[in-house]
Amino acid sequence: MVVGLVVLGLWAPLARADSGPSLNFTVSLAFDALEQGGMGVVRVTGADIVGVQAQFLDRLIDFYQSGNRANPVWNGLLAVNMEQKPDTYPLEITVLYDDRSRETWQGQVIVRDAGFLRQDVTVSNDLGYLLEPETDRAERARLAALVDVVTRIHYWDQKGFIKPLDSEFTSPFGAWRLYNESLWGRHTGVDLRGPAGTPLLAPAAGRVVLAERLDVRGNYVLIDHGWGVYSGLAHLSEIHVTRGQMVRQGQVIGISGSTGRSSGPHIHWEVTVNGEWVDPQQFLETQVP
């Protein structure tokens, strides 16, 4: 049996017994395990800290300060690729102090199977070029390069994130999709019910980094919320923002539709954290500081 180092319960401080020599900082994980395509928050507190970084799943993650100046909290966002093999993975957190000394904490994070669904999707045959693997690959590569950039500004406020429209989820994140019985793909976001012509809202404040027509996603808006968090809205009939524009939470960024590789009007919302597509529903439920 694998024993995690995580104490159950929100923000419970971890026992330091597993960390070797006693450290001058405290690590708290806000989760007991992460699922494939899931994300979670790690908090570090301690005196005289000037910087925190984590190493997790081959990625270096910068931490950011919240709280007041006297008692700052350092927050890091961990994200798991939807294809990550369920297992226990090392998490290493290094703290830099104002006297330039550093300390490292070593722990583990359990990654669980997310139980993704399999779905068959049929799109119009005149969208045949959207069923070619190269079309998918090229678009994903372009988006991957954009969402890999971590902006060190925290654009969203204490209200957190909202859904782009007040509607129910109709199709889950991460599903294996077989399009027209020919092309396999993964669902990089969630679908929300909504007729064509519905105004779509920015889930949180941020900067628009893409606002144009893509092959698979159709008319698309991608917002950088800072701290490595992005959200994208696909299949719009109209785009109401431009690249580089700052948006506030709740601002109308476009109108829903069915452009791109879509089987009918709906809203596709996707979220990335530190370059990984994560489940927007789980992201919403997570108290991201």
Ligand SMILES: [Zn+2]
């Ligand atoms: Zn979708």
